[in-house]
Amino acid sequence: MESFGARLHRAIDERGPLCVGIDPHPALLARWGLDDDVAGLDRFARTVVDALGDRVAVVKPQSAFFERFGSQGVAVLESTIRQLRNLGSLVLLDAKRGDIGSTVRAYASAYLDPSSPMYVDAVTASPFLGVGSLAPMFELAAEHGGGVFVLALTSNPEGASVQRARGADGRTVAQTILDEISQLNAGAEPIGSIGAVIGATVGKTGCDLSAVNGPLLAPGLGAQGATAADLRVVFGSAAPAVLPAYSREVLGAGPDPAALRAAADRAVAECRAVLAMS
Numbered sequence: 001m002e003s004f005g006a007r008l009h010r011a012i013d014e015r016g017p018l019c020v021g022i023d024p025h026p027a028l029l030a031r032w033g034l035d036d037d038v039a040g041l042d043r044f045a046r047t048v049v050d051a052l053g054d055r056v057a058v059v060k061p062q063s064a065f066f067e068r069f070g071s072q073g074v075a076v077l078e079s080t081i082r083q084l085r086n087l088g089s090l091v092l093l094d095a096k097r098g099d100i101g102s103t104v105r106a107y108a109s110a111y112l113d114p115s116s117p118m119y120v121d122a123v124t125a126s127p128f129l130g131v132g133s134l135a136p137m138f139e140l141a142a143e144h145g146g147g148v149f150v151l152a153l154t155s156n157p158e159g160a161s162v163q164r165a166r167g168a169d170g171r172t173v174a175q176t177i178l179d180e181i182s183q184l185n186a187g188a189e190p191i192g193s194i195g196a197v198i199g200a201t202v203g204k205t206g207c208d209l210s211a212v213n214g215p216l217l218a219p220g221l222g223a224q225g226a227t228a229a230d231l232r233v234v235f236g237s238a239a240p241a242v243l244p245a246y247s248r249e250v251l252g253a254g255p256d257p258a259a260l261r262a263a264a265d266r267a268v269a270e271c272r273a274v275l276a277m278s
Helices: 004-015 026-031 038-052 063-067 070-086 101-112 131-144 157-163 173-185 230-241 257-277
Strands: 019-022 058-061 090-097 122-125 147-153 194-198 216-218 242-246
Touching: 004 090, 004 147, 019 038, 026 038, 038 058, 038 070, 038 257, 058 063, 058 070, 063 070, 063 090, 070 090, 090 101, 090 147, 101 122, 101 131, 122 131, 131 147, 131 173, 147 157, 147 173, 157 173, 173 194, 216 230, 230 242, 230 257, 242 257
Parallel strands: 019 058, 019 242, 058 090, 090 122, 122 147, 147 194, 194 216, 216 242
Antiparallel strands: none
């Protein structure tokens, strides 16, 4: 089976370097004139899918905003995933799961097994219990051509106290995570399938990001304060591996489908121009 890294590389070539989040939080539903209920959630998700599913490389539903409506919300998420895949977008589920043993294997089965109703192309994962604890996710991803994006340097300000802390060997926690991802991606072409999450708001990382040889998801653009120009500062020579992620900056243009498409097109143009200069 073709690897996630190869499929992502092709999708970015064809559709441009952009990941759009589907984050239907209450304020955004209200801005769209929708009720904060399952019907509003479903209308929101369908509008985003219809507008962007056939033109954006990666779409990233935020699982929590669907889960808060219980089983009906999860059913909307399952339908959203199916629709996006049918339209050709790669689906990255933002779930940030992490555990050990049989539990992380269950998470892997939920998201990375093609027989699951929640099957996606890739999932975000938390390495707080150790990168090695995520091995079942990595293994199932490799078996079925999926991907895993591991949190490393996140865009929230609270993350720095943990992620930039140094261990006994002098490396930061983030660098240790990146080093382990690099080993998992060693020799992969055109790019590995285990990615890292590096916020566009973090500034200079002090890490050799080009050594990761995997996709670098860059949230924090738009509403969180980062601009496309910040990608040069954060990623430098690793620019070819960057997958910029926008949510509210694009979704705020809705509910008009044409306005959503125009916002996505602007984001692609801005990111493509900046990354090409890096």
